[in-house]
Amino acid sequence: xxxxxxxxxxxxxxxxxxxxxxxxxxxxxxxxxxxxxxxxxxxxxxxxxxxxxxxxxxxxxxxxxxxxxxxxxxxxxxxxxxxxxxxxxxxxxxxxxxxxxxxxxxxxxxxxxxxxxxxxxxxxxxxxxxxxxxxxxxxxxxxxxxxxxxxxxxxxxxxxxxxxxxxxxxxxxxxxxxxxxxxxxxxxxxxxxxxxxxxxxxxxxxx
Numbered sequence: 001x002x003x004x005x006x007x008x009x010x011x012x013x014x015x016x017x018x019x020x021x022x023x024x025x026x027x028x029x030x031x032x033x034x035x036x037x038x039x040x041x042x043x044x045x046x047x048x049x050x051x052x053x054x055x056x057x058x059x060x061x062x063x064x065x066x067x068x069x070x071x072x073x074x075x076x077x078x079x080x081x082x083x084x085x086x087x088x089x090x091x092x093x094x095x096x097x098x099x100x101x102x103x104x105x106x107x108x109x110x111x112x113x114x115x116x117x118x119x120x121x122x123x124x125x126x127x128x129x130x131x132x133x134x135x136x137x138x139x140x141x142x143x144x145x146x147x148x149x150x151x152x153x154x155x156x157x158x159x160x161x162x163x164x165x166x167x168x169x170x171x172x173x174x175x176x177x178x179x180x181x182x183x184x185x186x187x188x189x190x191x192x193x194x195x196x197x198x199x200x201x202x203x204x205x206x207x
Contacts, residue, residue, distance in 0.1 A: 002118060006125050006196055011145045014127055017196060020203035024118045026111040033116075035101060036109035036183035043098040051091030054079045059086075111206055113186040122149075123192045125199045129156065134165035143173070146193065153189035155181060157197040178202055 002025045006015040019025075059079040067074055081089045101109075117123035124146070131138055143152060151172040156163065159177075167173050176185065178201045186192060194202070 004118070004123075004125050004199070006127050007146070008127050009130070009142045009145065011147065017125055017199060019118075019199060020207040023111050023203050023206040024114050024123075026108075026115045028116045028119070029108060029112045032105060032109040032112055033183060033187065035105060036113075037187065039099060039101050040182055040184040045097040047095045047097050049092040050094055051088035053089075053091075054081055054087030057085065057087045107206055109183045110181065110186075113183045114202065114206075117186060117192050122190060123194065125194050125196055128195055128197075129154070129160055129163045131160075131162040131166060134162040136166050136169050139163070139166040139170065139173075148193065149190035151189045152191045152193060153185050155192065155194045155198045155202075157195065157201050178205070 002019050002021065003016050004019055004024075005013045006017055008014050054077065057079050059077070061077060061079075064075045064078060065072065078086070080086045114123065126146070129142075131142075152174075154163070154167060154173065154175040155178055156175065157178050160175075164175060167175050172189075174185065174189065176182075178198050181202070
């Protein structure tokens with residue numbers, strides 16, 4: 001089982017924690033990571049692309065000329081798809097691109113992402129984010145002491161009002177509860193800071 005040091009907000013080691021080997025020491029499956037990120041980004045697509053059919057484009061509904069006798073082709077509407085400015089046939093319509101992955105694939109991808117972060121030295125465990133107030137400069141000071149990179153993912157178990165308010169204005173910093181941790185966020189943010197309860201909860205839930 002991988003053993004990880006626990007640090008306080010001053011970046012001093014205050015203990016260690018044994019993490020589940022099946023969660024934080026698993027083999028990194030890049031194919032699973034790709035599928036998880038692809039599914040997440042597909043679900044985020046707005047799906048608002050649309051074209052107008054012949055019933056939606058502007059134009060009169062009057063028959064352009066009589067059916068027979070003019071020597072011209074039969075034509076019933078100026079909005080025909082055959083004409084310039086006419087409707088579009090089989091064009092895109094608003095839709096959802098969201099789909100679901102099997103639960104085993106989702107869990108496997110999370111294990112791979114957490115293991116990769118720990119392997120690369122980009123995951124650390126903090127005792128707790130006990131902030132005296134909700135000032136942003138205090139969180140900046142804590143991240144500086146923890147030598148965090150430019151982008152940081154903070155993971156908590158319970159609601160932390162001071163941390164939520166203090167971190168929401170920081171560019172490149174995101175706070176999520178353990179139940180909302182995604183492979184996309186784990187890979188997108190350079191550093192991952194877990195509280196001790198969050199690390200234990202992830203070990204138990206994903207083992």
